[in-house]
Amino acid sequence: EPEVTQTPSHQVTQMGQEVILRCVPISNHLYFYWYRQILGQKVEFLVSFYNNEISEKSEIFDDQFSVERPDGSNFTLKIRSTKLEDSAMYFCASTGTSSSYNEQFFGPGTRLTVL
């Protein structure tokens, strides 16, 4: 069964450093998403991406964040200058169509620890 994959599973970085989280969505999917979950809190939407551009973003997704689909398979989330409060689990998701009644398929997550 096809699945979303994410690397690395755990990333430790120093405050102020740039990090790139990588995702490989399901191959025939067209819509991609990033979510995050701060420890003990709810899963929060960050951004959705379609046709090589951001289609929606939340208030969390400020200028420190960016997303990119550099090739036909990868989907990345970049944090330019990490802050302590960026420490969280980051989930990538994908879906074949944008219909709001379609479920999204999630990756296993990357745990980001900012020291």
Place this chain on the structure above:
Amino acid sequence: AQSVAQPEDQVNVAEGNPLTVKCTYSVSGNPYLFWYVQYPNRGLQFLLKYITGDNLVKGSYGFEAEFNKSQTSFHLKKPSALVSDSALYFCAVRDGWGGGNDMRFGAGTRLTVKP
């Protein structure tokens, strides 16, 4: 904006007993409701969804959920719990009236099924 509440952080049941994991929602339009499960070191896995039609929806692994519009609830149920059902369960909602792509999640409920 849409939101979801899962009032219980933890649910404990004995194997073979029925289980219920509660979820209430708030949307301005039509609710599209989803349940996901997360096992350790895995991504969120889709269980079931309600879009329209019958209020009782059936999903994977014997789970079902009942949509109750008057109570704005979408509780997850299973008639006979298994130890292997122990996991973290998330309820999520989208606004079906132009609510976009973002999915709003609850904080999650940890289900523990004891032998």
